[in-house]
Amino acid sequence: MTSHLSPDSAASDPSSPLSPASSDAAASAGSTRGADLLTERLVLRPWSGSELAAVLGGLRQPHWAADYPDDGDRVIAGFTAGHPEARGTYGQRQIIERASGLVVGGIGLFPPSDDGSVEFGYGVVPSRRGRGYAPEAARALVAFALAAPGVHTVYADVEPANPASLRVLEKAGLERCAGSDGLVRFRATAPVG
Numbered sequence: 761m762t763s764h765l766s767p768d769s770a771a772s773d774p775s776s777p778l779s780p781a782s783s784d785a786a787a788s789a790g791s792t793r794g795a796d797l798l799t800e801r802l803v804l805r806p807w808s809g810s811e812l813a814a815v816l817g818g819l820r821q822p823h824w825a826a827d828y829p830d831d832g833d834r835v836i837a838g839f840t841a842g843h844p845e846a847r848g849t850y851g852q853r854q855i856i857e858r859a860s861g862l863v864v865g866g867i868g869l870f871p872p873s874d875d876g877s878v879e880f881g882y883g884v885v886p887s888r889r890g891r892g893y894a895p896e897a898a899r900a901l902v903a904f905a906l907a908a909p910g911v912h913t914v915y916a917d918v919e920p921a922n923p924a925s926l927r928v929l930e931k932a933g934l935e936r937c938a939g940s941d942g943l944v945r946f947r948a949t950a951p952v953g
Contacts, residue, residue: 795849799900802893803856804867811854811863812841825862825885832883836866845871850908855884855897864888867897869905869914877913877947878905882928889924898932906950915947 797804815837840846852868865884872878934946
């Protein structure tokens with residue numbers, strides 16, 4: 761784990777991540793339509809069967825950034841294909857740049873533990889790094905997860921040798937806390953009361 765779509769054609773293609781049937785570009789930041797999470801600049805969309813098949817089959821799609829998918833996206837596609845629950849509302853998502861309609865990465869929640877905590881991971885392709893997309897996506901996913909029934913803690917574990925990911929989680933507003941197995945843990949908790 762890292763912490764571990766052209767606009768004209770996207771609007772006319774119903775299978776495109778930015779088709780009118782699948783998202784509302786005028787929706788306000790942080791709102792949802794169906795299972796999509798919308799931020800100011802991004803759409804966080806659950807994986808579709810066709811997107812999984814394309815990534816796993818190495819079938820290049822026109823609504824992908826030139827460097828999508830990367831190795832991490834392929835791993836997550838494999839995980840998601842093998843775990844049907846990972847395609848649900850509380851699972852894995854592609855990160856879509858709203859301005860271009862291009863898939864530029866992935867973010868997702870892993871199955872929650874019995875204690876009400878849930879892990880998440882993310883990744884943005886190199887061509888879109890440095891734009892603040894990862895912290896923006898992380899903030900939206902964390903807020904969404906903390907609003908889910910029975911979830912009180914959302915966390916990500918990061919290797920200390922990954923300073924970019926450490927900065928992402930700090931910018932996303934997560935609290936750094938003790939980790940294990942040589943990893944640094946960042947977490948957010950639901951307000952009490």
